[in-house]
Amino acid sequence: MMIVSMILVALVAIEHVYILILEMFMWTGPRAQKAFGTSRQFAQDTKSLAANQGLYNGFLAAGLFWGLFHPNNAFGYQLQLFFLICVGVAAVYGSITAKKSILFVQGFPAFAAILALVLANL
Structure with missing residues (x-):
């Protein structure tokens, strides 16, 4: 599950x-x-x-990459989780205020990455 979470986090970062x-x-x-x-x-x-x-959006990507490559796994996990939550909140807000599809295009990948990340770190 760790590899899946790393791939999903990287995809969210690349998207941003x-x-x-x-x-x-x-x-x-x-x-x-x-x-x-x-x-x-x-x-x-x-x-x-x-x-x-x-x-x-670049700052979000930078934070996710920082978390992925941080040498301290516990802190890297916290960074990834924090920046994924930021992406998720932005996606929810954007879907309400700008365009509903933002929830699917940006929110769904972030929420999937959060789930994989949390499961990989249980």
Whole structure:
């Protein structure tokens, strides 16, 4: 179960690196507009806000990678759990305030990783 949890945590981290790239560097392009359901004008008007949001997604990814590679397994577990919970809370909030699909796209992988992580550390 430990390997499964590590894979799931890594996938959540990679997903957030991808979101960082979309929001910070590709926000005004067609891929980001399609992913986030925005218009060209909206993307132009909110470019700096999206870059800031992307930076936060990068912090989530960095925290998850930090937890995965930390040499102290107990502290690494705590880091992973904390950052996964942050992703889960953000997904719930985002699904309520922005787009319902966020709960599935970001929340489900985070909640699955939390479950695997906790089970692997019982």
